[in-house]
Amino acid sequence: MARKRGQTLQVKVPAPLDANEAAQRAFEHDRPLTTHNFVEGEHPIVRIEHLNKTFDGTTQVLRDINLTVWPAEVVCVLGPSGSGKSTMLRCINLLETPTAGHILIEDQPITGLAKAEVNKLRQNLGMVFQSFNLFPHLTALGNVMIGQTKVLGKSKEEAEAEARKQLEAVGLADRADFKPAQLSGGQQQRVAIARAVAMHPDVLLFDEPTSALDPELVRGVLDVMRDLAKNSGMTMIVVTHEMGFAREVADRVVFMEDGVVVEQGVPAQVFDNPKNQRTAEFLGDIQ
Numbered sequence: 440m441a442r443k444r445g446q447t448l449q450v451k452v453p454a455p456l457d458a459n460e461a462a463q464r465a466f467e468h469d470r471p472l473t474t475h476n477f478v479e480g481e482h483p484i485v486r487i488e489h490l491n492k493t494f495d496g497t498t499q500v501l502r503d504i505n506l507t508v509w510p511a512e513v514v515c516v517l518g519p520s521g522s523g524k525s526t527m528l529r530c531i532n533l534l535e536t537p538t539a540g541h542i543l544i545e546d547q548p549i550t551g552l553a554k555a556e557v558n559k560l561r562q563n564l565g566m567v568f569q570s571f572n573l574f575p576h577l578t579a580l581g582n583v584m585i586g587q588t589k590v591l592g593k594s595k596e597e598a599e600a601e602a603r604k605q606l607e608a609v610g611l612a613d614r615a616d617f618k619p620a621q622l623s624g625g626q627q628q629r630v631a632i633a634r635a636v637a638m639h640p641d642v643l644l645f646d647e648p649t650s651a652l653d654p655e656l657v658r659g660v661l662d663v664m665r666d667l668a669k670n671s672g673m674t675m676i677v678v679t680h681e682m683g684f685a686r687e688v689a690d691r692v693v694f695m696e697d698g699v700v701v702e703q704g705v706p707a708q709v710f711d712n713p714k715n716q717r718t719a720e721f722l723g724d725i726q
């Protein structure tokens with residue numbers, strides 16, 4: 440487990456890399472690790488540099504995480520329970536505050552932002568949670584509209600048109616007037632995905648979106664995510680235990696354990712020929 444009581448955290452980390460240098464370094468370093476189609480001169484959309492997270496001053500959960508994500512890349516994050524996957528995602532949208540290190544979204548450092556700027560950042564980072572987190576008193580349509588009207592300031596008509604389009608895309612056009620309690624878990628999660636996509640974020644974060652679902656409902660949600668991954672051009676970071684999905688859909692697979700990125704690479708390499716013994720053991724256990 441990621442607990443090292445009494446250990447002091449090394450908080451001194453280098454300043455974030457200059458944008459062009461980071462792009463060049465990542466370009467050279469990352470090409471073997473992903474099936475992403477690199478475009479000359481493009482910059483990473485998410486840069487995590489030397490990220491550390493400690494809870495209560497003693498429990499170090501993330502240790503010097505470095506990860507680059509490119510525009511439209513689909514990254515699946517795997518690893519045992521407690522390895523820090525959720526904490527890393529939550530640091531990316533500042534639901535947790537990093538203890539040390541830097542996170543940059545489109546070359547802008549996000550640590551140290553004022554509250555108004557954090558809200559703006561969150562508009563650009565959609566999140567889909569394991570437990571759906573829909574508003575229980577609103578219909579499916581209302582859930583997909585509310586962020587658009589309240590946060591983006593869209594008119595009701597515009598928001599409703601977008602919401603209906605996104606509900607249709609997740610196969611729920613005929614459930615627009617249903618409240619969450621009248622929907623299955625799989626349908627609720629598809630509403631949550633429609634809600635996130637309707638905000639047109641730059642990056643969509645998924646934290647084990649199918650882990651709370653009955654097995655027969657998993658496929659419908661994965662189908663929606665696969666469609667997004669292949670057809671929307673959206674950047675996606677997906678924490679999942681669905682190995683078949685990761686193998687098929689991911690450009691890059693990242694294996695975390697004990698707060699460390701142990702291994703990353705294209706799915707075929709990580710799944711068929713893991714370099715790290717812990718990755719091999721984990722995949723052996725789960726597959």
Ligand SMILES: Nc1ncnc2c1ncn2[C@@H]1O[C@H](COP(=O)(O)OP(=O)(O)O)[C@@H](O)[C@H]1O
Binds near residue numbers: 441495518520523
């Ligand atoms: N708010 C918190 N306070 C204290 N410890 C936490 C908190 N959130 C997570 N942790 C601890 O951090 C570790 C990693 O948790 P998490 O990021 O949820 O892992 P994963 O998502 O990989 O299962 C666990 O040991 C967990 O108990």
Ligand SMILES: [Mg+2]
Binds near residue numbers: 524525526646647
């Ligand atoms: Mg988790």
